[in-house]
Amino acid sequence: MAVCASAQMMRAEELEKYAVEKYGDKWTEAAENLGTEVSLDKNNSLTYVQVIECGEQTKEQLYVALNYWFTATFNDADAVIQLNDKESGVIIGKGFISGIASHTGGMNSYVISIHPIIRVDIxxxxxxxxxxxxxxxxxxxxxxxxxGAIGGTQATKSVEMWAIEKCFPFQKKDEYKAKKSSSKALVMTHAYSNVIMDKIEEAAKNGLVGNENNDW
Structure with missing residues (x-):
């Protein structure tokens, strides 16, 4: 299972390996550590901002490269480009990362997905x-x-939306009583932000496939 709309990114098992290498495999401890480094914005959303220097490239050149990347990446019903304004130099995409974190607890199990909003100002x-x-x-x-598995209980699916500010570590007593699931979700979401930033920087500086500026 891929962790984004496009196979260009990183598969779920690769993302988890990357997260473990950077933050360790003790999800609650890793989330608590991240909680001291990151904070929620005024809308209680998890937001990361990075300014990337791109040398002598013009706004036009950067727009072409990034429009290509967004078009290739946000290309299905779940992951779409929401705004593409060449004149203003703004591209916004809404992704869907299915199963970014999953956890089986004593009574319940959880599969967590996210819809990250990715905006680039050029x-x-x-x-x-x-x-x-x-x-x-x-x-x-x-x-x-x-x-439940031991007792042969038939699981019942419930679809929920968890407010991040009510999850661990932003609220020490996780309101959803799923501290380990919330912890892994934060770590994996944070790790994915690193991947996204790296992919966009690579696309801006070197193009999507690396040969867009070749003399042909």
Whole structure:
């Protein structure tokens, strides 16, 4: 299962390996550490902003490269380009990352997905990337935990939307009583922001496939 709209990105198992290498495999501890480094914005969303210097490239050149990247990446019903304004130099895409985190607890199990909003503002010589996740989209399987499996309980699916500010570590007593699931969701969402920033920087500086500026 891919963790984005396009196979160009990173598969779920690769993202988890990347997250473990950077933050360790103790999800609650890693989330608590990240909680001291990141904060929610005024809308209680998880937002990352990075300005990337792009040398002598013009706004036009950067727009062409990034429009190509967005078009290739946000290309299905779940991941779409929401705004593409060449004159203003703004491209906004809404992605869908299915199953960015999953966890089986004692009574219930959870599969968490996210819809990150990725905005790029373009000027001559630089871009600003804003990556925002407003909430976690959760498939909760009541009775689908370890105890349910032992007892032969039939799990019942419940679709929920978790407010990030009510999840651990932003709220020490996780309101959804799923501290480990919330922890892994934060770590994986944070790790994915790193991947997105790197991919956009690569596309801006070197193009999508790396040969767009070849003399042919």
């Amino acid at each position: 000027k001559d010589g630089k871009i600003r990337v804003t990556y925002t996740v407003q909430n976690y989209d959760v498939n909760k399987y009541v009775g689908g935990g370890i105890m």
